[in-house]
Structures are given as C-alpha cells and as structure tokens.
Amino acid sequence: MPEFLRLITPEEALQRWLKALPPIEPRVEEIATASALGRVLAQDLSAPEPLPPFPRSTVDGYAVHAADTFGASASLPAYLRLVGEVPMGAAASIHIQPGQAAIVHTGGMIPQGADAVVMIEDTQQMGTAEIEVLKPVAVGQNILAQGEDVQPGQVVLKAGSLLRPQEIGGLMALGLTTIAVVSKPRVGLISTGDEVIPPAEKPRPGQVRDVNSHALAALVQRGGGEPLLYGIIPDDPQSLYEAARRAQGECDLVVITAGSSVSARDMTAQVVERLGKPGVLVHGIAIRPGKPTILAIADELPVLGLPGNPVSALVVGRLFILPILQRLLGLRRPILHPGVSATLSTNLASETGREDYVPVRLVQGDHGWQAEPVFGRSNLIFTLVRADGWIRIPPEATGLGDGEQVWVTLF
Amino acid sequence: MPEFLRLITPEEALQRWLKALPPIEPRVEEIATASALGRVLAQDLSAPEPLPPFPRSTVDGYAVHAADTFGASASLPAYLRLVGEVPMGAAASIHIQPGQAAIVHTGGMIPQGADAVVMIEDTQQMGTAEIEVLKPVAVGQNILAQGEDVQPGQVVLKAGSLLRPQEIGGLMALGLTTIAVVSKPRVGLISTGDEVIPPAEKPRPGQVRDVNSHALAALVQRGGGEPLLYGIIPDDPQSLYEAARRAQGECDLVVITAGSSVSARDMTAQVVERLGKPGVLVHGIAIRPGKPTILAIADELPVLGLPGNPVSALVVGRLFILPILQRLLGLRRPILHPGVSATLSTNLASETGREDYVPVRLVQGDHGWQAEPVFGRSNLIFTLVRADGWIRIPPEATGLGDGEQVWVTLF
Numbered sequence: 001m002p003e004f005l006r007l008i009t010p011e012e013a014l015q016r017w018l019k020a021l022p023p024i025e026p027r028v029e030e031i032a033t034a035s036a037l038g039r040v041l042a043q044d045l046s047a048p049e050p051l052p053p054f055p056r057s058t059v060d061g062y063a064v065h066a067a068d069t070f071g072a073s074a075s076l077p078a079y080l081r082l083v084g085e086v087p088m089g090a091a092a093s094i095h096i097q098p099g100q101a102a103i104v105h106t107g108g109m110i111p112q113g114a115d116a117v118v119m120i121e122d123t124q125q126m127g128t129a130e131i132e133v134l135k136p137v138a139v140g141q142n143i144l145a146q147g148e149d150v151q152p153g154q155v156v157l158k159a160g161s162l163l164r165p166q167e168i169g170g171l172m173a174l175g176l177t178t179i180a181v182v183s184k185p186r187v188g189l190i191s192t193g194d195e196v197i198p199p200a201e202k203p204r205p206g207q208v209r210d211v212n213s214h215a216l217a218a219l220v221q222r223g224g225g226e227p228l229l230y231g232i233i234p235d236d237p238q239s240l241y242e243a244a245r246r247a248q249g250e251c252d253l254v255v256i257t258a259g260s261s262v263s264a265r266d267m268t269a270q271v272v273e274r275l276g277k278p279g280v281l282v283h284g285i286a287i288r289p290g291k292p293t294i295l296a297i298a299d300e301l302p303v304l305g306l307p308g309n310p311v312s313a314l315v316v317g318r319l320f321i322l323p324i325l326q327r328l329l330g331l332r333r334p335i336l337h338p339g340v341s342a343t344l345s346t347n348l349a350s351e352t353g354r355e356d357y358v359p360v361r362l363v364q365g366d367h368g369w370q371a372e373p374v375f376g377r378s379n380l381i382f383t384l385v386r387a388d389g390w391i392r393i394p395p396e397a398t399g400l401g402d403g404e405q406v407w408v409t410l411f
Numbered sequence: 412m413p414e415f416l417r418l419i420t421p422e423e424a425l426q427r428w429l430k431a432l433p434p435i436e437p438r439v440e441e442i443a444t445a446s447a448l449g450r451v452l453a454q455d456l457s458a459p460e461p462l463p464p465f466p467r468s469t470v471d472g473y474a475v476h477a478a479d480t481f482g483a484s485a486s487l488p489a490y491l492r493l494v495g496e497v498p499m500g501a502a503a504s505i506h507i508q509p510g511q512a513a514i515v516h517t518g519g520m521i522p523q524g525a526d527a528v529v530m531i532e533d534t535q536q537m538g539t540a541e542i543e544v545l546k547p548v549a550v551g552q553n554i555l556a557q558g559e560d561v562q563p564g565q566v567v568l569k570a571g572s573l574l575r576p577q578e579i580g581g582l583m584a585l586g587l588t589t590i591a592v593v594s595k596p597r598v599g600l601i602s603t604g605d606e607v608i609p610p611a612e613k614p615r616p617g618q619v620r621d622v623n624s625h626a627l628a629a630l631v632q633r634g635g636g637e638p639l640l641y642g643i644i645p646d647d648p649q650s651l652y653e654a655a656r657r658a659q660g661e662c663d664l665v666v667i668t669a670g671s672s673v674s675a676r677d678m679t680a681q682v683v684e685r686l687g688k689p690g691v692l693v694h695g696i697a698i699r700p701g702k703p704t705i706l707a708i709a710d711e712l713p714v715l716g717l718p719g720n721p722v723s724a725l726v727v728g729r730l731f732i733l734p735i736l737q738r739l740l741g742l743r744r745p746i747l748h749p750g751v752s753a754t755l756s757t758n759l760a761s762e763t764g765r766e767d768y769v770p771v772r773l774v775q776g777d778h779g780w781q782a783e784p785v786f787g788r789s790n791l792i793f794t795l796v797r798a799d800g801w802i803r804i805p806p807e808a809t810g811l812g813d814g815e816q817v818w819v820t821l822f
Contacts, residue, residue: 089606091616105672166795169626195500199583205502215580261516338749384577
C-alpha cells in the first residue's frame with residue numbers, strides 16, 4: 001500500500017501531462033464533406049445563405065391571408081377564391097390577394113402576399129374555384145420563415161466540432177461540399193523486446209508475437225488518429241533511441257511499449273529522457289494494471305511509455321492516448337464513451353491509494369445488467385477479449401461489494 | 412391522441428419487421444486483421460496453438476524448484492546454486508536440478524525442471540554462484556502456464572463477434588493475420604422530391620439541397636454498412652419504382668426518403684408495395700418525429716420508407732437502420748450506444764400513446780449533466796446539429812417534469 005501512496009493517480013498524471021503540452025497548431029486538410037464522418041472541423045464555418053432559403057409550408061394546404069380566416073368555423077366558414085397551385089421545386093409565381101388562396105404542398109414555397117397556410121384537413125374545396133376555410137389561422141402559422149433555421153453569416157459550426165451524420169447533413173444543406181478538417185494526428189507506435197516477433201512469423205521457443213503495435217493501432221484509429229508502426233526494436237538503448245528519434249520527427253505522439261522486465265522499462269525511461277526537454281514528467285502511476293507507465297514531453301512532443309504486457313498497454317493506452325488525441329485534434333467537447341450501469345456480481349478487493357480497472361462481462365439479469373469480473377492475469381490478452389468493459393475502483397475505496405451498482409465503461 | 416393510439420409503437424414496429432425478415436446468409440470476405448477494426452467475424456475461430464506458447468515468468472527473478480524454498484525466511488534463507496540465465500527471446504536450454512536456480516526475466520521462458528519463480532526482491536545474490544531465497548514460493552507461483560490464456564483448438568472468437576482493439580491484438584497473438592469477416596451490408600439510399608437538388612448545385616427559388624442521402628449515408632457508415640446513393644428521384648411513381656428495383660437488385664436494405672407531402676408519401680407506399688411480397692408491414696408509427704414511417708419486406712429484402720424532413724429521417728433512421736444493420740451483420744450482441752444520465756431543465760409535454768424523441772443539449776451543471784431541450788421544428792436540420800443527444804418520452808407518459816432524471820442517448 002505505501003508503494004501506491006507514493007505514486008500519483010491517473011487523473012493527476014494526465015493533468016500534469018496535458019498541462020505541460022505546448023499549444024498545438026493542428027495541420028489542416030480539405031476533404032469532401034461526404035467522407036467527413038468522424039473528422040474534426042478545422043475552422044469556424046458561417047452560413048453562406050439562409051436556411052430555409054425561402055419561406056416554406058410545413059403542411060399540405062392553402063396559402064392565404066390569415067386575416068381572411070379570422071372567426072371562421074365549420075358553421076360559418078370563410079370563402080376564398082382558389083387562384084392556383086404552387087408546384088414543388090419552383091418559384092411561387094402567384095401573388096395572393098385578400099380573399100384568395102393557392103394550393104401549396106409541404107415544403108413548397110409560400111407565394112407572395114400569403115402570410116399563413118390553412119391545413120387541407122381544415123378546408124373543403126367547392127368545385128375548382130373556391131374553398132371553404134373551417135378554422136382560423138394566425139399570421140405565420142404553418143410557415144417556416146426564410147432563415148428560421150440559419151441566418152446568412154451565422155456561425156453554424158465552430159472549429160473543433162466533431163462531424164456526426166447531422167453535421168454532414170447540415171453542411172450539405174448549405175452547399176458546403178468540401179470543408180477544412182484537422183488532419184489525423186500521427187501516432188508513432190514502437191514495440192520493444194528481444195522476444196517479440198511480427199505476427200506473421202512463427203515463434204521459436206521463447207518468442208512471442210507482437211500484440212501491442214496492432215491493438216494500439218486499432219485504439220488510435222478509434223480515437224481519430226493515424227497509427228504509424230515503427231516496428232519491433234530489440235532491448236538495446238541505441239536502437240530504441242534511433243527508432244524513437246525517427247518517430248519524433250514524423251509524429252504528433254510517440255508511444256513506446258516497453259519490454260516487460262524491470263531493466264527494459266528502465267531503459268525506456270532513459271531513452272525517453274534523451275529525446276528532449278522537459279523529458280519524463282511521470283514515471284509510475286497508482287493504477288492496476290499499468291503502474292510502470294511513463295508520461296513525457298520531449299521538445300514539445302508528447303511521449304507515452306506503456307508497460308509491455310498487452311492488457312496493461314491497452315487499459316493504460318485508452319486512459320492516456322484518447323485524451324491526448326482529443327487535445328491534438330482540438331476537439332471542443334470531450335467524446336463520451338458508451339457505458340451502462342450494472343450490478344456487481346461479486347466482491348472485489350482493492351488497495352487504498354490505487355485505482356483499479358477490472359475487466360467485466362455484462363450478463364442480462366432479472367433487473368438489468370449484471371457485471372461479472374473476468375478474472376485473469378494482466379498478461380493475458382484474451383481476458384480483454386472476454387470482457388465487455390471495465391469498472392473503475394477509485395483510489396479511496398478498499399474494494400466494491402457484491403450487489404453494488406457500478407458503472408461499466410464499454411471497451 | 413386517438414390518432415396515435417391507432418398506431419403501433421416503434422418497438423412493436425421494429426419487432427414486426429425483424430420477425431418478417433428471412434434468415435440471412437451473410438456475404439463473407441477475407442481481409443487483413445490489421446484493418447479489421449469494427450468489422451464482424453464471419454466464422455468461429457479456433458486457436459491454432461496455445462497462448463502463451465510456452466511457460467513464462469510473470470516477474471524478474473529466479474526459476475527454482477518450489478520445494479527448495481519451503482520454510483525460507485530472512486533469518487533462515489534457502490541457499491541455491493546459480494546455474495545460468497534464460498535469455499529473452501530464446502529457448503531455456505538449462506535444466507534446473509534441485510538446489511539450483513537460474514535468472515529469468517518477466518516474459519522469459521521457464522527452464523525445464525523449475526516449477527516456480529522467486530521474485531528478485533525476495534532474494535539476495537551472493538557472489539556470482541549462489542543466491543539466498545528469503546521467502547518461500549508455491550508450485551506454479553509467478554508462472555504463466557503454457558495455454559493458460561488459450562488452449563489449442565479452443566474457439567477463441569465466435570462468428571458474429573465485433574472486432575475491437577483487443578480482438579485485433581488477440582488474433583495477432585495467435586498469428587491469425589488474415590480473417591474472414593462479414594461484408595458490409597449494402598444500403599441503397601433513394602431521395603425523392605421534385606424540389607430536391609444535389610448539394611453541389613445552387614438552388615433556384617423553391618428548390619432545396621438533398622440533405623437526407625448524405626446524413627443517412629453517414630449514419631449507415633457508422634452502423635457498419637456501406638451506403639450506395641441512388642440519386643434524387645422526382646415525385647413520379649414509375650421513376651421511383653425503377654430506381655427502387657435497381658437498388659433492390661444490388662442492396663441488402665433499401666431506404667427511400669419520401670417527398671414531404673401526403674401525396675408523395677402515399678406514392679412511396681404504393682411503389683414499395685409493388686416491389687414484392689409480403690410488402691408493407693407497417694405504415695405509420697406512434698412516434699414524434701417520424702409518424703409516416705414505412706416498414707416493408709419485398710422479396711426477402713427489407714425496405715424502409717422515411718419521412719422526407721431531415722430530422723425525422725435521421726431520428727427514425729437511427730431507430731430502424733441500426734438494428735437491421737446489426738441483424739444483417741449477424742452481430743452476436745447488440746451494440747450499446749453511448750449515453751449519460753442528466754437532469755431535465757424544463758417541463759416537456761407529450762401525448763399519451765406516442766413516443767417522443769426530444770433533442771437536447773448537455774450542459775455541465777453543479778450536480779452533473781443538465782439536459783436542455785433544443786426547441787425547433789422537426790424540419791430544421793440544425794436543431795440536431797445543436798443537440799448532443801435525445802431523450803425518449805415513453806408512450807405511457809404524458810410528459811416529463813423539470814428536474815426529472817433522464818437518460819440522454821448521444822447521437
């Protein structure tokens with residue numbers, strides 16, 4: 001327990017890292033709006049024109065002078081002369097005079113002179129030339145005014161907005177078919193370890209395949225970044241330094257997954273220290289799994305040193321890579337990750353002062369979700385495959401009890 | 412109110428649609444595991460080999476016979492002869508005899524004969540040839556057995572599994588660098604309306620740009636499908652029929668966004684009816700926005716008719732396109748969408764019998780999130796741009812009260 005009390009919490013560590021990060025001038029690229037889902041807008045966007053571009057009817061009915069319908073009822077209808085129909089997709093060429101009405105469809109343009117639309121259900125057509133209005137309408141009723149959604153010149157999307165389906169739709173409505181977005185931050189991934197080989201190769205005794213480069217690459221993609229793989233580096237300071245320097249010149253964030261032995265981890269810290277000032281800010285975090293994490297800034301570049309075992313690397317990677325990607329992307333609002341509330345199915349112990357992340361499976365119970373911890377040593381990647389999410393045991397807790405309500409963050 | 416009571420709820424409508432859908436034989440393609448994030452596995456995968464592939468140490472220390480350490484303590488250490496070191500990434504060539512120990516690093520191979528590892532912290536090295544063990548270890552302690560994560564032949568991932576970063580990592584650990592995934596379901600999108608023009612064009616009076624094709628395409632992408640755009644069709648039954656037939660031959664789901672007038676909507680229903688049996692299953696749902704929704708099956712193909720206004724199209728699209736995509740993908744577990752709990756900032760009225768979806772903004776309050784409804788007519792796409800999510804008012808409720816706790820599903 002004293003060991004963890006000497007270490008800072010994940011949240012403190014993250015804040016120290018983000019605070020030390022210099023202001024970022026993101027790279028910008030122009031892309032087609034149609035392929036911009038999930039990207040981040042690089043600059044404020046103003047509406048070049050109003051939306052709707054002309055006054056539109058919200059119902060099927062008759063464009064009228066509202067004053068002509070005042071007091072109208074089923075027993076005492078107002079009589080209006082039918083002077084035509086506004087075709088869909090064309091300008092309304094008719095000018096409605098008092099006492100007149102014109103057929104207008106939902107979405108159609110309101111003709112000049114008219115200031116309201118009577119719904120067809122509230123009328124009766126008398127031959128081809130006259131209608132009875134059975135209910136009064138107020139001025140503006142059943143009309144979308146020009147610019148009611150968006151005024152010309154209005155900032156419709158701020159820099160740093162995440163582009164969801166509705167933003168894509170809104171941009172298309174304004175004719176903005178290409179836009180400037182923030183280029184995906186480049187995240188350099190370096191795996192280390194004399195025992196690590198590429199996944200396509202057959203391991204000899206003592207060798208294991210590289211899991212971290214690929215699992216972290218997927219995590220980076222999911223967070224809106226572009227992973228760049230710098231390969232597998234042997235446990236040798238000079239080789240690691242050279243690979244890290246190369247990544248430093250080409251990336252916005254460098255992630256090194258250390259070899260798993262203490263000496264390999266110390267080597268990572270020493271190499272990161274050589275990359276530039278201020279160097280290592282945090283070495284060791286009060287978290288399980290993932291204690292030997294390194295957070296550094298080297299010549300304005302954030303560098304993350306992750307423990308070598310795949311579960312720690314993914315859990316800690318998620319906690320630190322996603323927020324820094326959000327910063328590098330200039331996202332205005334943090335992305336909220338999916339989660340559900342669930343009932344814990346067993347007791348879980350934890351040391352005070354340490355934040356624990358426990359993988360859990362979700363099982364549909366009689367009263368909502370049950371969270372069942374997936375036990376397994378932190379080195380086993382399939383522990384995470386069997387899990388739907390994790391629960392966090394905060395540093396101040398000594399554990400969680402069977403039947404307790406917990407929040408499950410979904411992986 | 413009686414109007415909505417005649418209509419079925421969205422949930423009933425969805426179940427009716429899914430139940431009428433014939434069993435699906437998904438198309439399959441072989442892809443690189445490295446680019447499989449977010450895809451769905453097409454067949455069960457068995458482990459070709461055990462994980463870990465050999466017994467590994469979980470600590471830095473000494474491989475020993477556990478029996479040699481029984482009763483060891485700081486005051487009465489066990490003395491063992493140091494016979495070598497297991498190098499990382501190589502086979503352990505040493506055979507440990509009783510009374511012997513070998514240096515082993517975290518992740519290194521356990522040499523033959525040894526059945527436990529003593530942590531380096533619990534030892535003292537005496538010169539180069541001997542160590543003192545200060546604490547006993549049990550058989551198996553600090554060792555990951557061969558196959559402890561995965562046994563050879565074990566099904567590690569079932570068909571229908573969504574591939575997350577940890578699955579990518581697990582597959583790489585097993586050397587499975589290419590895998591069979593379900594091909595993205597093809598979703599044909601047809602916009603209709605005499606007034607609708609492509610976004611790149613400048614609207615003349617009475618014309619508006621096509622929002623729905625592009626917002627829905629983004630929604631389809633997000634749900635794991637491949638959108639195919641069939642263009643903008645005028646309000647003419649034969650043209651719509653021909654476009655729908657073309658889409659029917661090429662897609663796994665066809666979505667038609669109707670013109671907004673009643674006659675245009677009726678036309679859509681008639682055209683869908685002509686596409687094949689059993690035809691329209693649901694026409695009209697007790698939901699706002701989105702009442703005039705059409706659910707159909709035409710010759711085994713699901714067809715969705717959406718209201719023409721962009722907000723209804725997106726809200727209803729989300730409710731019906733995402734679940735059918737999950738079915739078409741053969742996903743084993745439904746994807747849970749992110750959401751947060753929040754306090755409603757105002758009263759909201761709703762009609763009994765109707766399910767309401769109200770767009771809300773999230774504002775950080777003193778006690779967590781506040782949900783502020785974004786008021787705006789359902790025709791205005793920027794209503795959704797200003798919203799972070801929606802709240803659902805269930806059919807049995809007559810509204811929600813100021814200060815009530817609500818669940819906000821994030822868009």
